[in-house]
Amino acid sequence: MDSWGQLSGQFAVASVANRGEDEKGFLTKATIEKVPDKVLLHIFSYLSHREICKLATICKKWRQTAYDTRLWSAVSLRPEISGLHVSNLESLLTLISVRFGASLRYIELPIELITHHVFHELANKCPNLTHMLLDFSTAMQLHDFSEMQAFPTKLKYLCICLSEVIFMEGFMRKIYNFINGLEILHLVGTYEKVEEEEEEVYEVINVHKLKAATPNLRVINMYGITFVDDSHIEAFSSNCIQLECLAVNFCNKVTGSCLKTVFQRSKGLKCLLMNQTSLQSQHLMQVEWEKTAIQELDISATDLSTECLIDMLTRIPALRYLSAGQINGFNDSVMKAFMEQGNPRNIVGLDLDASDNLSDEAIHRFVSKYGHQLQALSLSGMPHITDQLWQAILPIIKNIKIVIMGTQERLGVNIHVDQLMDGIANHCLQLERLELRWDPENLRFSDKSQKAIDILRVKCLKLRALGLSDGRYYEIVKANFERADRNTVVRAITACRVSTYYILQNYKELIFN
Amino acid sequence: MLEDLGMDEDDEEVVPLPNVNSPILKKVIQWATFHKDDPPPPEDDENKEKRTDDISSWDADFLKVDQGTLFELILAANYLDIKGLLDVTCKTVANMIKGKTPEEIRKTFNIKNDFTASEEEQVRKENEWCEDK
Numbered sequence: 001m002d003s004w005g006q007l008s009g010q011f012a013v014a015s016v017a018n019r020g021e022d023e024k025g026f027l028t029k030a031t032i033e034k035v036p037d038k039v040l041l042h043i044f045s046y047l048s049h050r051e052i053c054k055l056a057t058i059c060k061k062w063r064q065t066a067y068d069t070r071l072w073s074a075v076s077l078r079p080e081i082s083g084l085h086v087s088n089l090e091s092l093l094t095l096i097s098v099r100f101g102a103s104l105r106y107i108e109l110p111i112e113l114i115t116h117h118v119f120h121e122l123a124n125k126c127p128n129l130t131h132m133l134l135d136f137s138t139a140m141q142l143h144d145f146s147e148m149q150a151f152p153t154k155l156k157y158l159c160i161c162l163s164e165v166i167f168m169e170g171f172m173r174k175i176y177n178f179i180n181g182l183e184i185l186h187l188v189g190t191y192e193k194v195e196e197e198e199e200e201v202y203e204v205i206n207v208h209k210l211k212a213a214t215p216n217l218r219v220i221n222m223y224g225i226t227f228v229d230d231s232h233i234e235a236f237s238s239n240c241i242q243l244e245c246l247a248v249n250f251c252n253k254v255t256g257s258c259l260k261t262v263f264q265r266s267k268g269l270k271c272l273l274m275n276q277t278s279l280q281s282q283h284l285m286q287v288e289w290e291k292t293a294i295q296e297l298d299i300s301a302t303d304l305s306t307e308c309l310i311d312m313l314t315r316i317p318a319l320r321y322l323s324a325g326q327i328n329g330f331n332d333s334v335m336k337a338f339m340e341q342g343n344p345r346n347i348v349g350l351d352l353d354a355s356d357n358l359s360d361e362a363i364h365r366f367v368s369k370y371g372h373q374l375q376a377l378s379l380s381g382m383p384h385i386t387d388q389l390w391q392a393i394l395p396i397i398k399n400i401k402i403v404i405m406g407t408q409e410r411l412g413v414n415i416h417v418d419q420l421m422d423g424i425a426n427h428c429l430q431l432e433r434l435e436l437r438w439d440p441e442n443l444r445f446s447d448k449s450q451k452a453i454d455i456l457r458v459k460c461l462k463l464r465a466l467g468l469s470d471g472r473y474y475e476i477v478k479a480n481f482e483r484a485d486r487n488t489v490v491r492a493i494t495a496c497r498v499s500t501y502y503i504l505q506n507y508k509e510l511i512f513n
Numbered sequence: 514m515l516e517d518l519g520m521d522e523d524d525e526e527v528v529p530l531p532n533v534n535s536p537i538l539k540k541v542i543q544w545a546t547f548h549k550d551d552p553p554p555p556e557d558d559e560n561k562e563k564r565t566d567d568i569s570s571w572d573a574d575f576l577k578v579d580q581g582t583l584f585e586l587i588l589a590a591n592y593l594d595i596k597g598l599l600d601v602t603c604k605t606v607a608n609m610i611k612g613k614t615p616e617e618i619r620k621t622f623n624i625k626n627d628f629t630a631s632e633e634e635q636v637r638k639e640n641e642w643c644e645d646k
Contacts, residue, residue: 029580029582029584030581030587030588031580031581031622032584032606032622033622033624034584035588036591038591039587039588043607043610044607046603047607047610049643051610053640053643055615056639056640057637058618058624059627084643087641087642091639092642484570488566
């Protein structure tokens with residue numbers, strides 16, 4: 001027993017030696033401790049910040065790697081996002097200088113951490129901080145900013161989640177001097193929280209003062225803010241001459257009365273998103289569309305008249321993206337006028353969700369002519385658009401990247417989804433995102449469906465998202481993809497929605513929250 | 514790697530690989546052969562969330578090896594500058610780390626805890642700021 005013990009002891013010594021060779025001349029096996037620091041950092045970069053903090057307690061080398069500032073360039077301190085729960089303001093202040101430092105580029109702060117101490121540290125210790133999100137949405141009251149004297153000066157992107165009732169001026173007036181380099185501004189409102197229409201609406205942020213402080217804005221997004229109306233948009237356009245992209249989705253007080261002036265001032269305005277606003281036809285018809293540079297337009301869920309739509313679409317020089325779903329006035333005559341007198345030759349994205357008054361013939365005619373250049377197409381929310389039309393147009397839309405089909409309303413007919421999948425696999429090889437909104441009871445498939453799904457999976461290699469209504473067919477497709485280890489592709493549409501916005505040129509800058 | 518060594522692609526020179534033994538090199542070649550028609554990996558987008566759930570089934574199978582081999586592959590990929598192999602092996606290790614307690618991690622990877630009791634207490638305190646209340 002003794003001699004065996006000695007022998008194994010000798011072998012143990014031999015294998016601990018640094019990448020030495022054992023008796024037979026082979027390199028001894030590597031362990032995680034042999035991995036160079038740069039590679040350990042690479043491994044850590046795949047883990048969440050919360051995990052990384054835990055890893056610091058493993059051993060000295062791991063602690064050193066966990067504290068490497070390169071892992072901390074984009075940090076969210078909102079617990080609901082990152083799981084990081086800052087319990088101690090003092091320790092945060094130390095961290096800013098030691099852990100984040102010059103690597104920090106993006107930070108998210110919840111209301112408890114929006115204090116002048118934090119801003120002073122960020123201003124002094126993080127010279128590369130260019131993106132910031134401030135979440136005031138759950139605020140009960142504002143901290144005292146009277147002693148604030150420093151604030152990050154290199155910000156290019158600022159997202160402010162507004163509260164319903166807290167007035168922001170006490171904070172905003174302290175930062176106006178620091179934010180004139182801002183290029184992208186997001187103001188996120190609380191329209192989702194409003195329960196009754198008659199609730200008092202507070203103008204919690206002073207847009208007129210804000211616009212004076214931010215002349216370099218290119219992208220402005222005011223999302224779901226109940227007090228925003230045309231005067232606010234006009235205010236921004238009076239000072240922000242570089243404006244390229246303006247989004248006011250869900251701002252229901254906006255009527256479009258400012259647009260004539262806005263376009264006259266902002267000659268570079270290319271993208272205008274006004275989903276679910278209160279646009280009025282007479283205002284939109286006043287705009288000198290011929291002189292604008294507009295390329296991307298979202299007017300969905302508004303009450304524009306047929307006359308107005310025809311007027312707009314025949315005068316806009318070259319539209320690249322049009323979202324005009326849920327408009328009663330959008331009927332066949334509009335489509336006809338657009339094709340014959342308008343200019344659809346640059347169109348790459350078309351979203352006609354729930355366009356009840358558009359016939360399938362009109363859609364077919366349009367897609368036959370322009371389908372080959374489309375990258376995004378949504379014909380959802382229309383019971384009369386079934387797999388029949390889709391089968392006819394799939395061979396045309398060869399370059400399509402995003403497709404949304406189907407409606408959640410129950411149909412009288414059934415959708416032959418196997419043939420549909422087959423068609424998609426054979427024609428739409430560039431497909432990246434697909435969503436089928438039909439009710440699972442309306443989907444008709446057979447025991448050949450596995451083959452159709454296989455073909456789709458194998459041919460559409462760029463497919464990264466496939467949304468289906470939760471039901472039997474969803475289970476089958478999900479299982480099929482999971483067997484092939486493509487686990488993240490298939491989603492239930494209650495959890496995840498596909499949007500045509502991905503093809504907007506400013507998409508990356510429009511992402512918020 | 515050839516660039517780093519100052520060699521031309523057309524040279525007939527022998528390339529020394531003292532840090533990679535032959536069984537590992539065989540596996541690396543196997544990986545590279547399977548992936549030879551892969552499109553080049555996209556530029557690392559700074560703000561892109563790094564995912565670890567997108568390892569293909571072939572790669573997952575290929576990497577069902579003992580830890581020693583896995584780390585040898587990481588070292589080889591690093592030395593030979595093969596980004597795709599380095600990414601997928603690092604993701605695999607990251608997946609082995611996720612969700613484990615520190616003690617479990619030490620056990621899995623045979624890592625010695627070189628902190629003294631007081632040092633360990635200090636590190637714990639240093640990271641209290643991000644723990645749940």
